[in-house]
Amino acid sequence: MKPSKFKYLKPSSVNEALTYLEEYADDCKIISGGQSLIPVLNMRLSTPEFLIDVSGIKELNYIREEDGYIAIGALTRHVEVENSLLIKEKCPLLIDAIKWVGHKQIRNRGTIGGSIAHGDPSAELPCVLTTLRGEIVIASVDEEEVVGPEDFFLTYLLTSLQTNQLVKEIRFPIMTQGERVGHSFVEVARRHGDFGLAIAAAVIELDNQGLIQKAQLAVGGVNPVPLIIEEAEELLIGKKVTEALLKEIAELTSECVDPEGDLHGSADYRRELIGTLLKRAIEEAIARAWEGEEKVG
Amino acid sequence: MDKVNISLNVNGEKVERDIEPRLLLTDFLREELFLTGTHVGCEHGVCGACTILLNGEAVRGCLMLAVQADGATIETVESLAGEDGQLNPLQQAFTDCHSLQCGFCTPGFLMTLTQFTKENPNPTEEEIREAISGNLCRCTGYANIVKAVKQVTHQTV
Numbered sequence: 173m174k175p176s177k178f179k180y181l182k183p184s185s186v187n188e189a190l191t192y193l194e195e196y197a198d199d200c201k202i203i204s205g206g207q208s209l210i211p212v213l214n215m216r217l218s219t220p221e222f223l224i225d226v227s228g229i230k231e232l233n234y235i236r237e238e239d240g241y242i243a244i245g246a247l248t249r250h251v252e253v254e255n256s257l258l259i260k261e262k263c264p265l266l267i268d269a270i271k272w273v274g275h276k277q278i279r280n281r282g283t284i285g286g287s288i289a290h291g292d293p294s295a296e297l298p299c300v301l302t303t304l305r306g307e308i309v310i311a312s313v314d315e316e317e318v319v320g321p322e323d324f325f326l327t328y329l330l331t332s333l334q335t336n337q338l339v340k341e342i343r344f345p346i347m348t349q350g351e352r353v354g355h356s357f358v359e360v361a362r363r364h365g366d367f368g369l370a371i372a373a374a375v376i377e378l379d380n381q382g383l384i385q386k387a388q389l390a391v392g393g394v395n396p397v398p399l400i401i402e403e404a405e406e407l408l409i410g411k412k413v414t415e416a417l418l419k420e421i422a423e424l425t426s427e428c429v430d431p432e433g434d435l436h437g438s439a440d441y442r443r444e445l446i447g448t449l450l451k452r453a454i455e456e457a458i459a460r461a462w463e464g465e466e467k468v469g
Numbered sequence: 470m471d472k473v474n475i476s477l478n479v480n481g482e483k484v485e486r487d488i489e490p491r492l493l494l495t496d497f498l499r500e501e502l503f504l505t506g507t508h509v510g511c512e513h514g515v516c517g518a519c520t521i522l523l524n525g526e527a528v529r530g531c532l533m534l535a536v537q538a539d540g541a542t543i544e545t546v547e548s549l550a551g552e553d554g555q556l557n558p559l560q561q562a563f564t565d566c567h568s569l570q571c572g573f574c575t576p577g578f579l580m581t582l583t584q585f586t587k588e589n590p591n592p593t594e595e596e597i598r599e600a601i602s603g604n605l606c607r608c609t610g611y612a613n614i615v616k617a618v619k620q621v622t623h624q625t626v
Contacts, residue, residue: 179471210493
């Protein structure tokens, strides 16, 4: 349970890191908080020849409001997002979700970019990014590109990130403020802080008749990548929810995911569970949308 | 293998060493500095026995390379008691409330709770339970640990 030997590089700027990546692309790993990578190194599931420690790159640690989205530098730690008043105001779904990420000790070290780049389908942040249709900024020596989660997350622990590329920034769209908007993040894990068996997120906007005018729904932990439940989003538009409609959504959600079973829960259990969780998320988001209206009205 | 020079502050003392970059922070503390109070349990971030304070924040010592602590301030369980061995209030509460049985997990709990009680001097029971959720006690003595936190935060038990 000790990492095998590697050569350690510690760039102090993005450009320096990208140069290293270009040079050592064949056999290197990027580390920052190390909360996912160090266990992998300790178990020698990965034995890179070079380890590029980007944790000293100060320019990638920020949370700021841009045009329509909150930009979070890849090296921003979970705890900094958790304590951000800007995110609490503009992107509260992220605050709800981040509390589910590991434990305090993990959130004190783990970075936002690391969580996204690790591409764990049961992780909370990829699910939130997918729900809100966020974006990921990726850089290499030659170019910078902006990709959506649907193109970035390929399958379990595999992303479109090339060996010479670095995740620079994560963009979470600013959520609609004010009355008649609600969100919800629900997760079931064996113990608090464990990996989620299934997670569901919902953002709902109601019109002034109380009919749903916008719905964003996604699930995680039950599919090789976080999944938008598009059919359910469309079904909700222009409607008031009824028990029958929610049941239909729960069923169609269970049908469109592809969970794996393990010691902690069989595939069938997770399939069943995710329908129930998305139903609960929709119900809570709607309840909060009404609460929002009472507060304003 | 190329060694890397690191210098950091551990329990108030400046420390400088040449180390292999693959050395975990826990092993650095235990084997280079002989601070064996920091325990090594699972070595993959699950049990919390190796919890230490990095710049005042509780982190898992096994999920960090010693080289990454270059320039940092580290506090381990050895920093808690006074020079004469006098227990600090949190440690005293642990003894008073029988919050340890085999004691293996205790250093991790103490360091987790050192940050927690500093940031949250008047926690609810739910908050205490949440705070210790990342530390495992295989003797399952959680109730008495919660009790100790209540004592140290001057709450009626």
